[in-house]
Amino acid sequence: MIQSMTGYGKNVIQLASKKITVEIKSLNSKSLDINARVPSSYREKELVMRKMLASSLTRGKVDFSLYVEMTGEETTSQINKVVVKQYMKQLTNIVDTDQAELLKMAIKMPDALKTTREEIDENEFAEILKAVKDALKEINIYRSDEGAVLRADFLARVAIIEARLEEVLDIDSQRIDIVKERLRTAVNELKEKVDENRFEQELIYYLEKYDITEEKVRLQNHLNYFREAINSDDSNGKKLGFITQEIGREINTIGSKSNFAPMQQLVVQMKDELEKIKEQALNVL
Structure with a gap:
C-alpha cells in the first residue's frame, strides 16, 4: 500500500532533571534530505539518530528536532x-x-x-532513542493515513479516465464514418473521375493511420497496471511516475490521431485527470 511523504510525529519524555521533546516533520522530496536540530551536548550522537531516521523514513524532506528543557536543579x-x-x-x-x-x-x-560539558549518560540516551523510535512510529502512521487518502483519489481519477476511454470507444465508429464522408466529399468536389478501387485502397491506408485500437488497448493495460501498483507492497512514487508517463503517451497519441472534435474533447478531460494524478504522485513515498 502507498504511503505519503507528508507526516508528523512527536514524543515527549520526562527524565530525572530534563524534559526531552522529539519532533519529526516530513514533506515530499526526490530523495532523503534530513535537517537535524540537536543541542550541542548531544551532537556526538547525531549520526546515530540520523541513521534511525534514514532507515525508517527512506525518502522525503525531514525536519528532526530534539529539545531539552532542564526541570531540575542541575545546570551546565x-x-x-x-x-x-x-x-x-x-x-x-x-x-x-x-x-x-x-x-x-x-x-x-x-x-x-x-559552560561545563557533561558526558552523555548512556541510559539517558537510550531513553531518547526510544522517544525517537516512538515518534517515527507516529509519523509512519500519519504517512499511511495520508497514503490511504491519496490511494482513494488515484482510484477515482483512474476510473474517470477509464470512463472517458469508454466514451472514446463508443464514438470511434461514428468518427470513422465522418472521416470517410469527409474524404468522399473532398474527392467529389474535385469533379474528376476517380478509380473506385484505388480510392478504396487509399481510404483503407488513410484510416489505418488514424486507427487507435493499439493505443486503446495499451492505455487500458497501463491503467490496470497503475491500479495494481498502488495496491502492491513495493509501490513507490517513482514507479507510479513512470506509469503515468506511459498513460500520458497513449492519451496524447489518441488525441493526435482522433481528427474528431468530440473525441478530442474527451482526450482533454483525460489529460486533466492525469495531470492531477501526476501532481499527487509526487507526494507518494
Whole structure:
C-alpha cells in the first residue's frame, strides 16, 4: 500500500532533571534530505539518530528536532566569578552607579558564564532513542493515513479516465464514418473521375493511420497496471511516475490521431485527470 511523504510525529519524555521533546516533520522530496536540530551536548550522537531516521523514513524532506528543557536543579552553566569581578572593577571607572547595577551589566559581558560539558549518560540516551523510535512510529502512521487518502483519489481519477476511454470507444465508429464522408466529399468536389478501387485502397491506408485500437488497448493495460501498483507492497512514487508517463503517451497519441472534435474533447478531460494524478504522485513515498 502507498504511503505519503507528508507526516508528523512527536514524543515527549520526562527524565530525572530534563524534559526531552522529539519532533519529526516530513514533506515530499526526490530523495532523503534530513535537517537535524540537536543541542550541542548531544551532537556526538547525531549520526546515530540520523541513521534511525534514514532507515525508517527512506525518502522525503525531514525536519528532526530534539529539545531539552532542564526541570531540575542541575545546570551546565555557571557564573565565572573571576571574570565578572574584573568587569565590575573596570566598569567602576566608567560608570557611577551601585554594585547591583554593575553586576547586571557585567553578567551580560562575554565569558561571564562558563559552560561545563557533561558526558552523555548512556541510559539517558537510550531513553531518547526510544522517544525517537516512538515518534517515527507516529509519523509512519500519519504517512499511511495520508497514503490511504491519496490511494482513494488515484482510484477515482483512474476510473474517470477509464470512463472517458469508454466514451472514446463508443464514438470511434461514428468518427470513422465522418472521416470517410469527409474524404468522399473532398474527392467529389474535385469533379474528376476517380478509380473506385484505388480510392478504396487509399481510404483503407488513410484510416489505418488514424486507427487507435493499439493505443486503446495499451492505455487500458497501463491503467490496470497503475491500479495494481498502488495496491502492491513495493509501490513507490517513482514507479507510479513512470506509469503515468506511459498513460500520458497513449492519451496524447489518441488525441493526435482522433481528427474528431468530440473525441478530442474527451482526450482533454483525460489529460486533466492525469495531470492531477501526476501532481499527487509526487507526494507518494
